[in-house]
Amino acid sequence: MASTVASEYSNEVKNVPIEHQFNPYSDNGGTILGIAGEDFAVIAGDTRNTTDYSINSRYQPKVFDCGDNILFSANGFSADGDALVKRFQNSLKWYHFDHNDKKLSLKSAARNIQHLLYGKRFFPYYVHTIIAGLDEEGKGAVFSFDPVGSYERSQCIAGGAGASIIMPFLDNQVDFKNQYVPGSHGTERRKAQYLTVDEVIKLVRDAFTSATERHIHVGDGLEILIATKDGVRTEYFPLKRD
Amino acid sequence: MNHDPFQWGRPSDAHYGNYNKKIAEASPYPKMNTQQPIVTGTSVISMKYDNGVIIAADNLGSYGSLLRFNDIERLFPVGKNTVVGISGDISDMQHLEYLLEDIQTENNYDNQYANEEEALKPSYVFEYLSNVMYNRRSKMNPLWNAIIVAGIEDGKPFLSYVNLLGVTYSSPSLATGFGAHLALPLLRKVVDDESDVEKTSIESAKAAIIESMKVLFYRDARSSRKYSLAIVDKDEGLIFEKGLQVENMAWGFAKDIRGYGTQKV
Amino acid sequence: MFRNNYDGDTVTFSPTGRIFQVEYALEAIKQGSVTVGVRSKKHAVLVALKRNADELSSYQKKVIKCDEHMGLSLAGLAPDARVLSNYLRQQCNYSSLVFNRKLSLEKAGHLLSDKAQKNTQSYGGRPYGVGLLLAGYDNSGPHLLEFQPSGNTLELYGSAIGARSQGAKTYLERTLEEYLEVDDADKLIEVALEALKQSLKDETLNTKNLSIAVVGEDKPFTIYDGEAVAPYL
Numbered sequence: 037m038a039s040t041v042a043s044e045y046s047n048e049v050k051n052v053p054i055e056h057q058f059n060p061y062s063d064n065g066g067t068i069l070g071i072a073g074e075d076f077a078v079i080a081g082d083t084r085n086t087t088d089y090s091i092n093s094r095y096q097p098k099v100f101d102c103g104d105n106i107l108f109s110a111n112g113f114s115a116d117g118d119a120l121v122k123r124f125q126n127s128l129k130w131y132h133f134d135h136n137d138k139k140l141s142l143k144s145a146a147r148n149i150q151h152l153l154y155g156k157r158f159f160p161y162y163v164h165t166i167i168a169g170l171d172e173e174g175k176g177a178v179f180s181f182d183p184v185g186s187y188e189r190s191q192c193i194a195g196g197a198g199a200s201i202i203m204p205f206l207d208n209q210v211d212f213k214n215q216y217v218p219g220s221h222g223t224e225r226r227k228a229q230y231l232t233v234d235e236v237i238k239l240v241r242d243a244f245t246s247a248t249e250r251h252i253h254v255g256d257g258l259e260i261l262i263a264t265k266d267g268v269r270t271e272y273f274p275l276k277r278d
Numbered sequence: 279m280n281h282d283p284f285q286w287g288r289p290s291d292a293h294y295g296n297y298n299k300k301i302a303e304a305s306p307y308p309k310m311n312t313q314q315p316i317v318t319g320t321s322v323i324s325m326k327y328d329n330g331v332i333i334a335a336d337n338l339g340s341y342g343s344l345l346r347f348n349d350i351e352r353l354f355p356v357g358k359n360t361v362v363g364i365s366g367d368i369s370d371m372q373h374l375e376y377l378l379e380d381i382q383t384e385n386n387y388d389n390q391y392a393n394e395e396e397a398l399k400p401s402y403v404f405e406y407l408s409n410v411m412y413n414r415r416s417k418m419n420p421l422w423n424a425i426i427v428a429g430i431e432d433g434k435p436f437l438s439y440v441n442l443l444g445v446t447y448s449s450p451s452l453a454t455g456f457g458a459h460l461a462l463p464l465l466r467k468v469v470d471d472e473s474d475v476e477k478t479s480i481e482s483a484k485a486a487i488i489e490s491m492k493v494l495f496y497r498d499a500r501s502s503r504k505y506s507l508a509i510v511d512k513d514e515g516l517i518f519e520k521g522l523q524v525e526n527m528a529w530g531f532a533k534d535i536r537g538y539g540t541q542k543v
Numbered sequence: 544m545f546r547n548n549y550d551g552d553t554v555t556f557s558p559t560g561r562i563f564q565v566e567y568a569l570e571a572i573k574q575g576s577v578t579v580g581v582r583s584k585k586h587a588v589l590v591a592l593k594r595n596a597d598e599l600s601s602y603q604k605k606v607i608k609c610d611e612h613m614g615l616s617l618a619g620l621a622p623d624a625r626v627l628s629n630y631l632r633q634q635c636n637y638s639s640l641v642f643n644r645k646l647s648l649e650k651a652g653h654l655l656s657d658k659a660q661k662n663t664q665s666y667g668g669r670p671y672g673v674g675l676l677l678a679g680y681d682n683s684g685p686h687l688l689e690f691q692p693s694g695n696t697l698e699l700y701g702s703a704i705g706a707r708s709q710g711a712k713t714y715l716e717r718t719l720e721e722y723l724e725v726d727d728a729d730k731l732i733e734v735a736l737e738a739l740k741q742s743l744k745d746e747t748l749n750t751k752n753l754s755i756a757v758v759g760e761d762k763p764f765t766i767y768d769g770e771a772v773a774p775y776l
Contacts, residue, residue, distance in 0.1 A: 391647070391649070391682065391683045395681075395683035396647050396649075396681070396682050401643050402642045402644045405641065406641060409641050
């Protein structure tokens with residue numbers, strides 16, 4: 037009888053057919069995006085939480101202000117996302133205890149999160165993680181991570197269900213990709229320049245209304261957290277609930 | 279040489295014959311954990327209203343399609359401000375019941391404020407249960423349940439959900455299992471948004487819950503007519519109604535159905 | 544030479560029913576510099592006199608934060624206090640992670656007591672050589688606790704431990720009725736400082752040798768050190 041074996045070692049257990057395996061993961065939809073400006077950074081996320089075709093909640097925030105001007109969001113399997121946020125906040129708390137309330141820099145936060153993620157390399161947190169804030173020079177900064185801890189700093193990044201819809205839009209509108217100086221006949225690229233907070237919020241709202249139109253796991257509400265040198269502020273905008 | 283890593287450092291079968299598992303009383307199978315629920319309870323449904331929360335669950339324990347037990351209580355009061363509703367595997371539910379009793383005993387020990395300021399709050403119970411659920415799933419040994427914690431905390435209604443994966447969320451109306459498909463749309467007609475809660479009276483909330491239990495009894499084959507309903511009200515406290523029945527059903531159409539059962543033509 | 548046979552360990556009673564090692568530990572507290580705690584119906588306050596070994600050294604740490612709602616001050620062996628405060632930090636952390644709950648001061652007191660009492664009942668160990676004043680604000684309001692190496696933890700309205708602490712205690716006993724009703728945190732700090740002054744010998748309080756901590760409703764446990772204490776001097 038040819039059957040699947042419950043071990044990667046062919047001789048360990050013979051001929052145990054797998055009838056059903058418990059799947060420890062689920063996809064809870066939602067989308068997040070982070071953009072860095074000159075002296076600010078934002079992370080935005082929709083507030084819908086789903087499994088399959090069901091809407092679990094229309095308002096379940098997933099972007100957090102962790103203190104020290106660090107914004108954090110982990111999108112994907114929401115139980116892992118929540119666990120990761122909790123672990124990072126705890127890590128930050130003990131960093132403060134152990135280092136006399138020293139502020140954690142964003143790049144140190146990023147490295148710490150890499151270790152949290154890679155520590156579960158062989159049973160990963162099934163999430164796309166984005167953090168944002170200000171770097172040591174006071175410039176806006178965004179870092180994004182894959183589920184097992186690879187990370188990079190970028191100007192803007194989208195994650196989650198609607199990432200593939202939003203990301204090309206961001207490339208074009210934030211980094212001015214594929215934009216050329218008028219009259220140059222496609223020879224001179226339009227130079228990238230920093231956007232203002234108001235411009236960024238406009239872009240984010242457009243990105244999410246579009247993603248809401250085209251993706252069933254995105255919608256209900258949009259929450260934007262904005263980090264500046266004066267602290268973190270939150271804005272909320274309703275999205276379509278269908 | 280056998281290059282399978284499993285064989286490294288072991289006596290080779292060629293020399294010693296097959297390993298006799300009976301010697302060490304070793305199981306021929308790997309350690310096994312819950313892979314499926316056995317006796318199950320169906321939906322739990324719940325919603326907030328201006329002055330508290332309502333939660334309901336029927337009293338059936340199904341063994342597959344067999345209606346095996348018909349007096350199972352799936353709502354558990356925890357202290358005076360919290361009710362926990364559990365669907366899914368009944369033996370796992372009874373384990374959770376034990377854990378809930380345990381945290382109550384623990385809270386009453388050496389705690390002079392146990393009945394007031396330091397009584398268990400719904401969010402404490404929920405945080406604990408969601409940690410239990412997530413830790414068990416992370417050990418690949420889940421408690422096969424979906425749980426709703428309902429109650430009043432600091433004068434405001436509290437409602438949260440957690441399941442066998444450790445996935446958690448909150449909403450003004452919540453339902454598990456079939457209820458998420460059949461009952462939730464009816465409950466959301468009343469409270470779709472947090473701002474609807476303060477406009478909803480206990481009467482309209484209770485009517486919506488009772489109507490939803492009826493719809494579930496109509497269409498969920500693993501539901502029973504008998505159910506329990508609990509209310510945690512800011513002023514009235516915990517009201518637990520057991521042995522309720524789905525009423526005012528319309529079965530008049532049934533006599534006209536043809537093609538099933540024993541009727542001839 | 545003959546000497547007392549009943550003070551070598553913590554597991555042997557003297558014929559008069561005493562455990563000398565525990566009593567010696569209580570003496571260690573009196574070697575430490577003084578710290579005072581007071582509690583009103585709104586806040587709890589700790590003040591402490593810091594010592595420095597010599598002019599070139601820094602001042603010792605007298606107040607330690609355990610969580611947003613709880614902290615402590617110490618008199619006696621500082622390393623022992625580090626162990627105990629770290630233990631409390633972990634317990635506060637556990638409570639908030641697993642139960643989303645602030646550890647109550649009563650529970651914190653029991654946990655410390657149990658930990659200290661264990662040392663008095665096993666051979667080869669020694670009691671903690673430190674006394675603690677535990678201040679915090681939980682669901683049942685502000686609290687002040689005094690911990691002793693014997694495993695005793697008492698709840699008090701005002702207390703002082705450390706060298707010459709009796710002066711501060713007497714002052715607090717005398718003025719209890721007044722400070723219990725004080726609404727303003729700064730006023731309560733003034734009471735605590737006045738009590739602390741009753742326990743000074745030749746020192747004078749300044750920005751280097753004074754630590755202040757306050758906690759209350761909507762006021763997380765906050766430590767004032769250095770220049771931050773200047774307004775209270």
